[in-house]
Amino acid sequence: xxxxxxxxxxxxxxxxxxxxxxxxxxxxxxxxxxxxxxxxxxxxxxxxxxxxxxxxxxxxxxxxxxxxxxxxxxxxxxxxxxxxxxxxxxxxxxxxxxxxxxxxxxxxx
Ligand code: HEC
Numbered sequence: 001x002x003x004x005x006x007x008x009x010x011x012x013x014x015x016x017x018x019x020x021x022x023x024x025x026x027x028x029x030x031x032x033x034x035x036x037x038x039x040x041x042x043x044x045x046x047x048x049x050x051x052x053x054x055x056x057x058x059x060x061x062x063x064x065x066x067x068x069x070x071x072x073x074x075x076x077x078x079x080x081x082x083x084x085x086x087x088x089x090x091x092x093x094x095x096x097x098x099x100x101x102x103x104x105x106x107x108x109x
Contacts, residue, residue, distance in 0.1 A: 050094045070103070
């Protein structure tokens with residue numbers, strides 16, 4: 001009985017030492033690598049800031065990026081749908097800026 005106790009206690013300390021050495025990042029620090037292209041960032045351009053402000057509260061910019069190139073009428077309908085159907089709170093002038101921006105950067109004339 002006594003001999004097995006003497007064997008297991010050093011073993012437990014050794015295991016704890018290994019666990020501590022592997023976890024060498026400072027306590028409370030976590031690093032997460034996010035997938036690219038699905039963040040809240042829109043392509044740069046006039047209106048990108050408004051899009052980032054009003055179009056990423058419910059979903060990422062990927063919802064815009066994965067659409068086929070839409071024309072101005074189609075983007076306007078999309079923005080209207082976000083406001084009227086899904087309740088996005090976007091002032092009229094910002095909505096017009098966003099439609100112009102989306103048509104230029106993610107659409108066709
Ligand atoms: C109030 C929340 C909300 C805001 C703000 C919002 N959306 Fe959406 N959006 C949604 C929802 C809900 C869906 C549908 C999600 C689904 O079907 O999985 C969606 C879907 C989309 C889609 C995919 C196509 C479709 O019609 O379903 C696009 C493109 C899109 N949003 C663009 C925008 C743009 C551009 C803005 C800014 C003008 C915006 N969204 C702001 C809620 C929002």
